[in-house]
Amino acid sequence: MSYAIPTELSEPDIIFTEIIPGASHWSMKIPRGYTLTATDMEGGANLSLLFYNPANLLERYNAPDTLKCQHTFKLTAGHCLYSDMGRIFCRVIHDDTGWIDTVCGVANKASVTQKWGERTYQTDRNQWKQNGYDALLVEVAKYGLGKRDLAANLNLFSQVRTDAAGNLSYVEHHSQPGDTIALHFEMETLVILTTCPHPLNPAAEYPFKPVQLTLTKSSETVILPQPTHGKEENQRGLENNRRYHCISPQEVF
Template identity: 80%
Template sequence: MPTSQQPIFTELLPGAAHWSMKIPKGFVLTARDLEGGANLSLLFYNPDNLLERYNAPDTLKCQHTFKLTAGHCLYSDMGRVFCTILRDDTGWIDTVCGVANKEKVSEKWGDRSYQADRNQWRQNGYDSLLVEVAKYGLGKRDLAANLNLFSKVSTDAEGNLSFAASHSHPGHEIALRFEMDTLVVLTTCPHPLNPATEYPFKPVELTLTEATKITPPLPLHGQAENQRGLENNRRYHCAHTHSFHSHSAPEVQA
């Protein structure tokens, strides 16, 4: 994988956990499914302007896809690219199912509380993300549609969704290279369509490394559209670097 050999940061997240971090442009976040069957739900925000956040419809629309995998870009609602998927051992990242709330988790796996059950309580993805975004002054209205790494949900001709059990195997990795400074918010709570009879506590290891030059360039799905998105990034960084905002050249629509 095109990253430096020595990790800058490593974090082991148990199941039902949540986490956040500002990741600088030019770094790679690699998630590793340790046991198989993990789910990692993510949201992205611009730490310099929290109104800019991950936009699932634009990400799928401009790349003409229902799923995401290596070579796809993840877009903000301002037409910029938060990050590029460098590696995806699973071949399919769910983009449409969101996270489960407390009611759904209680209905499926029973109700437990942290006060009574400590680390074996059954946290839900919605509240996990809400706790993390609150650290940055955000709330319920700021929770956009998220990604679910290590999970696959396909659809049939009638539009029925089908969860793929055992989609991710032990040791599978997904690596994201960040094309702009990004606030990453995530949770390891189970996917809302997971049919497991017992609440699945599945750990994920996170590693941060500095990206190295890629030769040849990563082949991007939707090459023309993604080049326009990366051009928007270039103009954005040019303005920030030189402390001015150009009004002569409008951003290119992805």
């Protein structure tokens, strides 16, 4: 079953649309039943994401559980994204790229400076070379969180392959202009993100790649695609969500 991306939605369905410039960071609480769609505007973008339960910030995205229960190294449409309490923050219901990086994390100041040289906000303003680690730290600090609260993140629009020896290689031109990835949220979630470049990006110049975000409220008449990977485990995860929200078994997720 296909998912209607925001260009096909009627205006009342769209809560807001925002363009996040490259080398920026952003956050918001997204309610249960809403869908966040990210669009790579120019191609070659990277969108690093972290998830937290705003009602209990100790509950956050758990990469190992997400991967092992669905027997995968990558994520794409049909996968669920788990918290460390066995609940599902959201489902990937649309992915033009077919591959979301799950293991490489974000770059820090030292690696960005070594690769692209140093620029500071004081001298270069919005053209400075921010790194993903510091960008996430700035954003989580708004919620009283710090270094110890940063977990393994996702990198939307980025693909990293591994060979038989376990060596990682970044796939250039993986995401094309206009590619979209849509996340449907199964519980209220604090989303932290940055558009800083992927740590393995080999570009000669620091890539300032913007991403458009569109938030929509799912219509009660729309039937969302069910998880297609790790189906039994994901049904248990959705059951944990149902009990957490005290929802009737007759209600469709």
